[in-house]
Structures are given as C-alpha cells and as structure tokens.
Amino acid sequence: xxAEFVQFSLTPILIGTFAAIACALPGNFLILRRQALxxxxxxxxxxxxxxxAFLLTGTVAALPMLLGAGGAALVAVVLIExxxxxxxxxxxxxxxxxxxxxxxxxxxxxxQSDTSRVHLDVEHALMGNLETLIWLRAxxxxxxxxxxxxLAHLPDELPRMAVAAALIAALTVIFWRPLKxxxxxxxxxxxxxxxxxxxxxxxxxAAAVAAVAAFDAVGSIIxxxxxxxxxxxxxxxxxxxxxxxxxxxxxxxxSAVAGYVLAGYGPLWLGFDNAVSAAGMIATVSGVIxxxxxxxxxxxxxxxxxxxx
Amino acid sequence: MxxxxxxxxxxAGYNAxxxxxxxxxxxxxxxTAGTFLFLRKRALVSDAVAHATLxxxxxxxxxMVAIGGEGRSLAGLxxxxxxxxxxxxxxxxxxxxATRLSEDAAIGAVLSxxxxxxxxxxxxxxxxxxxxxxxxxxFLLGSTAGMLLQDAMIIAGGGAAVxxxxxxxxxxxxxxxxxxxxxxxxxxxxxxxxxxxxxxxxAVTVIGLKxxxxxxxxxxxxxxxxxxxFWTDRVERVLWTAGLLGAAAGYVGAALSASAPDLPTGPIIxxxxxxxxxxxxxxxxxRGVLAAILSRRRFQARVxxxxxxxxxxxxxxxxxxxxxxxxRREGLIRPDGVPxxxxxxxxxxxxxxxxxxxxxxxxxxxxxxxxxxxxLTPIEEVFAPDEIADFDARLGPPQPVGG
Numbered sequence: 001x002x003a004e005f006v007q008f009s010l011t012p013i014l015i016g017t018f019a020a021i022a023c024a025l026p027g028n029f030l031i032l033r034r035q036a037l038x039x040x041x042x043x044x045x046x047x048x049x050x051x052x053a054f055l056l057t058g059t060v061a062a063l064p065m066l067l068g069a070g071g072a073a074l075v076a077v078v079l080i081e082x083x084x085x086x087x088x089x090x091x092x093x094x095x096x097x098x099x100x101x102x103x104x105x106x107x108x109x110x111x112q113s114d115t116s117r118v119h120l121d122v123e124h125a126l127m128g129n130l131e132t133l134i135w136l137r138a139x140x141x142x143x144x145x146x147x148x149x150x151l152a153h154l155p156d157e158l159p160r161m162a163v164a165a166a167l168i169a170a171l172t173v174i175f176w177r178p179l180k181x182x183x184x185x186x187x188x189x190x191x192x193x194x195x196x197x198x199x200x201x202x203x204x205x206a207a208a209v210a211a212v213a214a215f216d217a218v219g220s221i222i223x224x225x226x227x228x229x230x231x232x233x234x235x236x237x238x239x240x241x242x243x244x245x246x247x248x249x250x251x252x253x254x255s256a257v258a259g260y261v262l263a264g265y266g267p268l269w270l271g272f273d274n275a276v277s278a279a280g281m282i283a284t285v286s287g288v289i290x291x292x293x294x295x296x297x298x299x300x301x302x303x304x305x306x307x308x309x
Numbered sequence: 310m311x312x313x314x315x316x317x318x319x320x321a322g323y324n325a326x327x328x329x330x331x332x333x334x335x336x337x338x339x340x341t342a343g344t345f346l347f348l349r350k351r352a353l354v355s356d357a358v359a360h361a362t363l364x365x366x367x368x369x370x371x372x373m374v375a376i377g378g379e380g381r382s383l384a385g386l387x388x389x390x391x392x393x394x395x396x397x398x399x400x401x402x403x404x405x406x407a408t409r410l411s412e413d414a415a416i417g418a419v420l421s422x423x424x425x426x427x428x429x430x431x432x433x434x435x436x437x438x439x440x441x442x443x444x445x446x447x448f449l450l451g452s453t454a455g456m457l458l459q460d461a462m463i464i465a466g467g468g469a470a471v472x473x474x475x476x477x478x479x480x481x482x483x484x485x486x487x488x489x490x491x492x493x494x495x496x497x498x499x500x501x502x503x504x505x506x507x508x509x510x511x512a513v514t515v516i517g518l519k520x521x522x523x524x525x526x527x528x529x530x531x532x533x534x535x536x537x538x539f540w541t542d543r544v545e546r547v548l549w550t551a552g553l554l555g556a557a558a559g560y561v562g563a564a565l566s567a568s569a570p571d572l573p574t575g576p577i578i579x580x581x582x583x584x585x586x587x588x589x590x591x592x593x594x595x596r597g598v599l600a601a602i603l604s605r606r607r608f609q610a611r612v613x614x615x616x617x618x619x620x621x622x623x624x625x626x627x628x629x630x631x632x633x634x635x636x637r638r639e640g641l642i643r644p645d646g647v648p649x650x651x652x653x654x655x656x657x658x659x660x661x662x663x664x665x666x667x668x669x670x671x672x673x674x675x676x677x678x679x680x681x682x683x684x685l686t687p688i689e690e691v692f693a694p695d696e697i698a699d700f701d702a703r704l705g706p707p708q709p710v711g712g
Contacts, residue, residue: 031410031411031414034411034413034414035413036411036413036414036416036417037353037356037413037416037417039417040356040417040420040421044524083590086590086598086601087535087538087539087590087596088596089535089538090347090350090352092350092351092352092353092413093347093350093352093353093531093534093535094535095353096352096353096355096356096527096528096531096532096535097528097531097532097535097583097586100524100525100527100528100531100532100579100583101528101532101579101580101582101583101586103524103525104525104528104575104576104577104579104580104583105576105580105583107450107525107573107575107576108572108573108576108577108580111571111572111573111576112571112572122449122450123446123449126428126449127428221421221424221425221428222425224417224420224421224424225418225421225422225425227417228414228417228418228421229418229421229422232410232414232418235409235410236408236409236410263429267433272436273436274432274436275432276429276432276433277428277429277431277432279425279428280424280425280426280427280428280429280431280432281425281429282425283421283422283424283425283426283428284422284425284426284429286421286422286425287418287421287422287423287425287426290418290422294404294407294408294410297408299409300407300408300409301407301408301409302408302409303409
C-alpha cells in the first residue's frame with residue numbers, strides 16, 4: 001500500500017467506484033419501473049454518438065464526445081418511442097431494433113474512418129481503459145494527495161466522474177419523493193399533480209448522463225452491469241427503498257474495488273504475470289454479488305408466491 | 310461496383326459464395342426463429358443469449374489448448390459458446406422464476422455479467438502465446454476474413470438445419486406464441502415448445518457468431534420479424550416474410566462486405582436489415598407512417614366535406630379554408646361560395662339522411678344499428694332499402710332546403 005498503489009491503483013479504483021455509483025443510483029428506479037434494459041440500449045448507442053462527434057470535430061476531447069454520446073442517447077430514446085407508437089410494436093422489440101441498428105452504424109463508421117491514430121475502437125468502447133487511468137506524478141505515495149503539482153496531473157476522468165456521480169446523487173436526493181411516488185404508484189402521483197411523464201423522461205436522461213460520463217472511463221460493460229446488478233441485488237435484500245438505494249451504492253462500491261483489485265492482483269496471487277480486464281472483472285464481481293443475493297437474499301421471493309411455486 | 314456484382318452473383322470465389330449462401334440461410338433462420346420470439350414478446354431474451362456465448366468461446370479455447378489442440382477449431386468454439394449460452398438462458402429463466410426480479414432485470418444482469426466474464430477470459434487468452442493469433446475478438450463483431458471452407462460449411466449446414474426444424478415445428482410454435490393456454494389444452498407441451506424455440510434462437514446465435522458477431526446477431530433475430538409485422542397480420546406470412554427479409558439482408562450484406570475492404574460483415578448485414586425496416590416503417594400499407602398520414606387526411610377531408618354540406622343546407626357562410634377548398638375541388642360550390650346544383654342536391658341528401666337517422670333512432674331500440682351513426686357512414690350501408698322507405702313514409706313529403 002505504498003507509492004505504487006497510489007500511482008497505479010488509487011485513481012482507477014476511485015474512477016471505477018464513482019462510475020459504479022453514478023450508474024447504480026438511477027438503476028434502482030429503472031429496475032423498479034421494469035425499464036432495466038434502457039441502460040443496455042443507451043450504452044450501445046453511445047458508440048455511434050462518439051464516432052460521429054469524432055468525425056465532426058476531429059478530436060477525442062471530452063466535451064464533444066459527451067455531447068455526441070448524449071445526442072445519440074436522446075435520438076435513440078426518441079426513435080424507440082416513435083417506433084413503439086407509430087408501428088404499435090412492443091417496447092422490447094422496438095428497443096432491440098433501434099440500439100442494434102445504431103450500434104451497427106457506429107461500428108461501420110468506425111471501420112470506415114481513419115481512427116487508427118486516436119484511441120478509439122470498438123474494444124475500447126466495450127471494455128474501457130480503466131487500467132490506463134493512472135496517476136504517474138504521485139511519486140510520493142499518499143503524500144501526493146497534498147501536493148498541488150501532483151494533483152494537477154490527476155487523470156481528467158477522475159474529477160469528471162466525481163462530478164457526474166455527485167450530480168446524480170444530488171438529483172436523487174432532490175427528486176426523491178416524486179421519483180418514489182411515480183415509481184410505485186403512477187396513478188396516485190398523477191392524481192396529486194406530479195408531472196409523471198416528465199419525471200420518467202428525466203430519469204432516463206439522468207441514466208443517459210451517468211452512462212455517457214462513465215462510458216468514456218470504464219466502457220459499456222461496467223455501465224450495463226452497474227445499472228442492473230447492484231440495484232437488483234439490493235432489491236432482494238430489503239423492502240425499503242431507501243435501504244435498497246444505500247445497499248446498491250454499497251454493492252457498486254464493493255464491485256468496483258474488489259473487481260479492480262482481483263483483476264490487477266488476483267492473477268499475480270495465482271502465479272500469473274499479467275493482469276486481466278478490470279472492467280470485465282468488476283462486472284463479474286457484481287454478478288457474483290447478485291448471484292449470492294438471488295440464493296440467500298432475505299427478500300428474494302415474490303410476496304404471495306408459495307415457496308417452490 | 311463490379312466487385313459487388315461479382316459477389317452478388319457468386320462469382321467472387323468459392324469461399325465468398327459459400328459465405329453469401331451461409332449468410333442467406335442464417336438470415337432466413339434468424340428471421341423465422343426471431344418471429345416466434347417477437348410474437349411471444351421476449352425479443353430481448355436473445356440479447357442475453359448472444360452475450361452469454363462469450364465466456365463459452367473463451368473456455369472452449371482454453372480447454373482445447375489445454376488438451377493439446379490448436380484452440381481455433383470453429384466447431385469446438387461453437388460448442389463451448391452453445392453451452393454457455395444455454396447456461397445464460399437457464400439463469401434468465403431461473404432468476405425470473407425463483408426471485409422477484411423481473412425478466413428484463415434478469416436479461417440485463419445475465420448479459421452484462423457473462424459478457425464481463427468473457428472479456429476477462431479474453432484478456433487471459435491474449436496473454437497466452439497461442440492466444441495472440443486466436444482472433445477470438447472476431448466473435449464480437451463477426452468477420453469472414455480468413456474463414457476456412459469447413460467454417461463456411463458449418464454455417465451453411467447449421468442454417469439449413471435450423472430452417473428445417475422451424476418448418477417442422479411452425480404450427481405448435483405459432484399456437485404457443487398466440488395462446489399458450491389453448492395450446493396446452495390441445496395437448497401441446499408448451500414448456501417443451503418454448504424450450505425448442507429458445508433452442509432455435511440459441512442455434513442461430515451460435516451459428517451467427519463467426520459471421521455477424523455476438524453483439525449484432527440480436528439485430529438479425531429481431532429486426533426482420535418486426536419489419537415483416539408491418540406488412541401483414543397473418544402469422545404464416547409474417548414468418549416467411551421475416552425469413553425472406555433476413556435472407557436478403559444476409560445475402561446482400563455478405564456480398565457487399567466481400568466486395569470491398571473495411572466493410573465488416575456483421576454491421577453491413579444489420580444495416581441492410583435496418584434499412585428494410587425503415588422503408589417498411591415509412592411505406593408499409595395500413596401500418597406505415599405514410600399510410601397513417603394518408604388515412605388521417607382522408608378522414609379529415611370527409612369530415613370537412615360533411616360539415617361544409619351541412620352548412621349549405623342551413624345557408625350558413627363557410628369560413629374554414631380547407632372546407633372551401635374541398636367543396637370547390639368537388640364542384641359543390643362556385644368560387645364565390647354559392648352552391649352549385651350538385652352541391653345543393655348533395656346537401657339536400659345529407660339533410661334528409663340526418664332526419665332519417667332521427668326517425669331511425671326513434672324506431673329502432675337496437676343500438677348496434679343506430680350506434681353506427683358517426684355522421685360519415687351513409688345510412689344506406691346500415692339499413693335495408695325497405696326500412697329506409699319506412700323512415701321516409703314517417704318523414705312526410707320533401708321540403709326545399711339551402712335557400
């Protein structure tokens with residue numbers, strides 16, 4: 001736990017944790033509203049968004065990437081809604097049509113354009129580059145945290161992800177009551193005058209913001225896994241929404257930290273030389289947590305369904 | 310262009326021809342298998358199945374290397390992917406059944422976790438000496454480059470087998486998709502049919518891995534059936550239309566991809582399928598966007614025409630520009646707004662029919678007949694001539710209208 005840890009592991013772990021929390025928070029509500037796969041759809045369409053942004057601006061700077069990804073997410077949501085209403089197609093199928101088509105478009109654009117000189121490819125989009133977000137200037141170990149020169153060389157992704165996570169957390173706290181009401185009893189929420197559709201759309205947009213911010217740093221696997229696994233596991237542990245959200249944050253943090261450590265150090269402990277994909281490992285750990293919750297969670301069964309039914 | 314035409318007519322070499330035929334068969338199989346999935350409203354289960362193949366590919370490679378093989382045998386990799394896809398499918402069903410999580414949460418959890426595990430295995434494989442050239446990443450997005458003859462044979466043979474099974478099971482699967490309760494009552498084992506359906510989806514996924522890749526095979530399962538749904542309301546037709554659309558996308562996509570570099574097969578096939586979908590969304594009769602706009606405009610025109618004629622019967626001035634335009638186009642009013650003889654006659658008929666309806670409502674207590682009054686349906690379509698003659702007898706002699 002010395003200088004090397006601060007240089008090579010602290011920042012990726014923090015970024016992974018912030019990303020996981022930012023995704024898990026809206027994930028709680030998406031799962032309760034049976035919209036869990038919105039996260040899946042958004043993280044697929046982010047790819048064409050950033051490719052188009054790159055082709056238009058010629059850079060991989062953060063702002064155009066975020067705008068492009070956000071725009072693509074918005075286009076996808078509008079298209080899904082349009083196909084569902086105009087074609088009278090069930091939402092799952094409409095979603096399947098839109099995100100696969102947009103993703104295919106993104107891959108094709110990527111292959112056709114000259115992106116070899118920048119760090120932009122499909123695998124990066126899927127798996128992220130968490131391992132490369134290191135803090136080389138932190139030569140003094142923990143003391144670097146107080147060193148302004150070293151702090152100035154933190155990877156950009158860290159403050160960005162921290163801001164995104166803080167923003168999502170703040171939104172969750174501010175809109176807690178309307179979110180809770182409209183999620184559990186839409187009819188009642190409408191009756192007392194809450195703008196139910198606007199709340200639903202706002203939730204999807206918040207999820208998109210989380211996905212887009214996290215995607216750049218950690219890739220879409222973590223995004224999808226964190227939208228679903230920690231909240232789903234938490235849902236099996238408790239009947240209280242507040243406790244569920246806190247638990248999901250805990251599970252997300254645990255997945256990010258344990259996943260990164262296992263990916264980075266696990267193979268070494270087993271006698272191999274090379275680390276494995278941190279993004280993949282974080283998703284796997286979150287899956288193990290969910291699996292345990294499915295087997296042993298105190299509230300895993302549906303209320304009113306007999307055991308074994 | 311010439312290269313594309315060559316590939317389209319199977320002149321671009323033996324392998325390319327086999328790949329194109331294999332892609333067409335795969336597209337057909339995916340379109341038909343996906344139709345049942347779509348009708349059963351479980352389209353996105355295929356997403357979980359597809360992503361769940363990745364760890365199987367990795368494990369199969371590691372096992373084959375461990376027992377001294379080369380690790381690249383397509384048949385072995387596909388077997389591994391089928392096993393892990395089955396595990397993923399079973400987990401989705403188990404989570405949805407045994408816990409209170411809904412099926413979409415189960416799908417998302419399985420697809421992300423299996424995919425994450427697969428990526429971990431891929432990074433393990435990349436560190437092996439033998440793994441560097443394994444090209445397992447090709448399974449993500451599909452690649453026909455360097456495809457061996459026997460690989461193409463597996464794809465073509467597997468596609469044909471899936472189509473044959475769908476042909477054999479099409480009736481029970483249709484029944485189960487539409488009315489599981491009735492199907493069970495007629496003695497069909499719905500669980501087994503559902504299992505067969507998911508088995509077919511799995512087979513399509515596994516066969517398509519090499520060609521389309523696991524991320525996009527979902528598109529081939531979903532898009533053709535959704536597209537076909539726009540064109541017809543009959544199951545059999547949706548089924549075979551979806552198959553043909555899938556086959557067309559597969560064949561043209563494979564040919565296009567073979568004709569130029571930098572055109573990855575999977576995305577091209579998917580984009581062609583998506584193009585067909587977009588065309589159908591816009592132009593399909595009855596359900597398409599254009600048809601919806603046209604029928605709305607026709608309805609609007611009928612309402613305006615009737616309102617205009619009613620105004621004529623009461624000698625009221627017409628101000629609405631659309632109404633004026635419609636009446637003038639049909640020669641019912643003159644440019645100065647005065648009704649023509651034809652307009653007067655039609656207005657008189659409408660006024661008379663309104664009074665006939667009034668009588669009809671007094672005479673008939675049967676709301677299934679009088680309830681059809683919407684102001685647009687001619688009374689002659691609802692009542693028989695002798696009934697109308699009876700209404701007229703109660704109405705009394707005609708009176709002049711329209712000033």
